[in-house]
Amino acid sequence: MIIGFIGFGKVSQNLAKLIKSDDIALVTSQEDRSPKTIERIERSNVEVLDSFKEVAGKSDLLISANSPKNALSVAKEYGKCAKGIYLDLNNVSPDTTLEISEHVNRLVDGAIIGKIDSQNPVLYLSGEDANELAFLNDYLETKILSDRIGDASLLKLLRSTYTKTLSSLLIESSRLARKHGLEEEFFDVLELTEGDGFREKSASRINNTINSKKRKSEELQEILEYFDDDELDMVRAAFEKLNR
Numbered sequence: 001m002i003i004g005f006i007g008f009g010k011v012s013q014n015l016a017k018l019i020k021s022d023d024i025a026l027v028t029s030q031e032d033r034s035p036k037t038i039e040r041i042e043r044s045n046v047e048v049l050d051s052f053k054e055v056a057g058k059s060d061l062l063i064s065a066n067s068p069k070n071a072l073s074v075a076k077e078y079g080k081c082a083k084g085i086y087l088d089l090n091n092v093s094p095d096t097t098l099e100i101s102e103h104v105n106r107l108v109d110g111a112i113i114g115k116i117d118s119q120n121p122v123l124y125l126s127g128e129d130a131n132e133l134a135f136l137n138d139y140l141e142t143k144i145l146s147d148r149i150g151d152a153s154l155l156k157l158l159r160s161t162y163t164k165t166l167s168s169l170l171i172e173s174s175r176l177a178r179k180h181g182l183e184e185e186f187f188d189v190l191e192l193t194e195g196d197g198f199r200e201k202s203a204s205r206i207n208n209t210i211n212s213k214k215r216k217s218e219e220l221q222e223i224l225e226y227f228d229d230d231e232l233d234m235v236r237a238a239f240e241k242l243n244r
Contacts, residue, residue, distance in 0.1 A: 002027060004059030006052050006074055007066035008041050010116045011089060015063065016044045018119075019139045029055050056081035061133070065089045068218040072100055079104035085129050091219040093157060093226035094150030101149050108133055109152040113159065115204070126151035157223050161235055164216055167209040168238035170202050209242075217242040 003019065005012040005028040016026050026046040030038050041048060049055050056062050056078040064074050064086065071090035079086055079100070086104040088097060089112055101107045108130050114121035125133055126145040136142045145151045177186035187199040209216055220239040224232060 001025070001060045002058050003061045003063065004028060004055040005046070006055065006062065006064045006078055007070075008033070008037050008044075008046075009065060011065040011112060012063065013040050013044055014117045014121070015065075015140075016046055019136070021139075027055050027058065052078055053081050057083055060084040061087060063087045063089060067215050068092050068096075068222055072096060072103075075100040075103045079107075082106075085132060087125075087133065091156055091160065091215075091222065092153060093222045094153045095226055096222065097150050097153040107149060109149050111152040111156040111159075113156075116208075124152045124155055157226060160219055161223055161232070163205075164209070164220055165234040165238040167205050167216075168241045171206050171209060172241070174202070174206065213242045 001023060002025045005016070005026070008028050012028070019026065026044075027049050028041060028046050029049050029052045030041055031051050033041070049058070059082065061084055062078070062082040064071065064078075066074050068091050071088065071092045075086070075088070080103065082105065085106045085108055087108045087110050088100055088104075089110045092100075097107075097109050106129050108125055108127040110126075111124040112121050113124060121140055123136060123140055123142045124145050125142065126147065127149045128147045130144045130147065134142060134144065145155065174183060174186065177183045187202065190202075191198045217239060220235060220242065223235050224239060
């Protein structure tokens with residue numbers, strides 16, 4: 001089996017680490033990639049092909065893991081070239097996923113839940129062909145949600161309404177504590193209610209949000225556009241904060 005990656009950020013890099021089998025070849029391309037991405041590819045055990053069209057044409061499973069704003073354009077360009085299943089792992093709305101399905105022969109909707117470079121993420125799948133990817137459970141915990149395209153994307157959005165607003169709140173409250181010289185004590189009292197290790201988890205969440213604020217802002221925009229709900233006050237505030 002050949003598994004191809006279009007986009008080689010942290011998601012693809014971590015999947016390449018987790019999927020280890022003599023029966024599976026991993027491929028991608030450095031076509032139009034940034035120096036940072038090329039360096040990431042070179043550090044991974046993947047074969048480099050000349051173009052992403054070649055990657056799509058050779059792959060039994062083609063994984064798209066890009067930024068939300070590029071998810072649809074990638075599907076339009078490479079979806080019909082894919083000879084096998086096209087697994088979309090982008091943080092987009094169910095509406096965008098359904099639009100992607102119009103440009104892909106065999107789409108599976110996917111959501112990776114957990115820290116992006118974790119050794120134990122959980123992969124949620126939905127779509128008529130999702131059961132064909134059950135073999136991925138040999139490499140990371142894999143759960144089939146349903147045969148409906150959009151369910152995995154919806155689950156991602158629902159989770160993001162919580163995690164990304166919480167991250168913004170942590171950034172704001174820790175900044176205030178630091179400003180008043182009580183940052184250490186602030187996390188001490190939070191650990192009393194939130195549990196041991198909360199300080200480290202918070203630092204990781206804050207750093208990840210700050211370092212990926214553009215992508216996370218795009219994900220929040222997908223939430224606001226999909227739900228179109230006047231009561232998404234916290235999501236809207238988090239979106240505005242990340243764009244300031």
